[in-house]
Amino acid sequence: MTFRIRAARASDLQHLYEMAKLTGGGFTNLPPDRKALAAKLDRSGAAFARDEELVSDELFVLMLENAATGEVRGTCQLFTQVGQQHPFYSYRLGTLTQHSKELERTFRAEMLALTTDLEGACEVGGLFLHPGERAGGLGLLLARSRYLFIRAHRARFADRILAELRGIIDEAGGSPFWDGLAGRFFGMNFQDADQFNATNGHQFIADLMPKHPIYTAMLSEAARSAIGLPHPSGRAAMRMLENEGFHYENYVDIFDGGPTMTARTDKVRSIAEAREHPIVAIDGDGGTESLVAVGRLDDFRCAFGMVREAGDGIVLSRACADTLAVVEDDVVLHVPRW
Template sequence: MSFVIRPSREDDLEHLYEMAKLTGGGFTNLPADRDALAGKLATSAKAFANKGDELVDETFVLVLENTETGAVRGTCQLMTQVGQRWPFYSYRLNTLTQYSKELDRTVRAEMLNLVTDLEGCSEVGGLFLHPNERAGGLGLLLARSRYLFIAMHRARFAERVIAELRGIIDDRGGSPFWDGVAGRFFGMSFQEADYFNAINGNQFIADLMPKHPVYVAMLDDDAREVIGLPHPTGRAAMRMLEKEGFRFENYVDIFDGGPTMLARTDDVVSVADAEPRTLDTVDGEAGERALLASGTLTDFRCCYGRRTVEGEEIAIDDAGAQALGVGKGDTVWSVTR
């Protein structure tokens, strides 16, 4: 069975909609709404059609396709510059230290401050793999294909890149963080707010969210204990991000309190290590396992394969060449698996 990452198409809508219904909520970039998904696919098509080489506000949607059946079994997204159409809000967890001379006592209080510090960053997000395919490293292929795409189109992305991880969601589909913080001001459940945000953007946060810092000690235990924690299904993703050089720098999502990971784009391991080489040989006995990629924009393809590197040339295995649709003399990008 062979899988390849490719750009999304308009006829991927039903596949994405069926996967969106499996997310369980809290997945803003993949809402279970056909109109919203169709709009996202249209936006992505426009980004892929743009032949320019400058940083503008764009969204690229990639999909994981089973090349034997044609079924779409996963998806991921790249946002080139967040916070351009409406503010990109985060909570920043800070510590306020105060001292009383009369009591000879120092008190340190953790506070959540509403900020737009991450505005202008690129973002990797929207990663979802069908539950039946969560084996064989396909989640890793989805995740790292985005970094190869960035390396291949570097001028289209910002100097910093973020990744938002879904926070803790309870068995009812609610968020302890939302219930303990923002839910008190909005009069809507987490699911309602998350869906509204996915469809309409988060300007309503700017309109209604109190701008004063929130003292963590004043939150209930359920809300306080989940700040900065990823959903159990996102722990592996957090480890993958850390291996790529992302770090948690005390930014959390305003809806569910999940961690926002941050890195310098050029320091992301798979961006820094990705190199283009000329395909010299298609060799069934090619050496080490690797991620292989070729093409630009609408022709982009990424898959697992094997490679042997010699100077400026590369040899790859038959399956990899077939999945990418490349032959001798074509350019192939790669990083070690």
């Protein structure tokens, strides 16, 4: 396989824009807006250029590239610490229990409370794989490469990590959750609100959204049934996150009601199990299929390869070495593909 992950460049704007047009809406981190995407690439370029080992409010954009042809077929993003420039809002689903002695009945009411509990966490997001490439594990390569990037730059990322999954979107591109809740206060449909958020940030939520808890019993059935559920296309991503050690802790997206998954950064499986070794030989004689990464910041690359241990180092498959442009004695990060 000749696909590899690399740092995004300013010249990737057209690639990002073409992919953004394929998302189908509800994809806040990849809006089909050239100005917003160019701003993301500028911000990412600044993050790649900074070499200080401390947490700041940064964005890294990575690209999936066919090393043989130069074609770009996917992208993903990492946010080092959310909620520093603008509040990072979520809904937290909770329960209020009340008892009536006279009626001899206990009532349990579900409520959605607007919260900034997740402020300060780092975030993995913005993952998109071209529909023509959704086979062969490239989605897994995109997703897990982010954890090896974090491992290689651990001091740049917060100790808690989150991932937001897109919620239920109907065939018309609307959101039952938005229509049943926020849309009643904002006077705009989901597509307009989503686009505004993607290009202008969350502040309008703080300005207009009621701060008191919302009883879910007051929502429509369609809105209630969407709470905490991922879009059908995101179910595999949710399983992948669970396999990494992420959990759903009743936080949902304020726009579409999709689940927000959280974990402790150092407990994420790919981060915890990644190992660093020098390459002692390059050949094609078997081993364990693994994700292999090398380089720092804008020189970061990641690809699939066959790895086997050899003393204090590893033997790497020739195909992977060529894809990553590494040679003997280079030090790489690797973690088994599972």
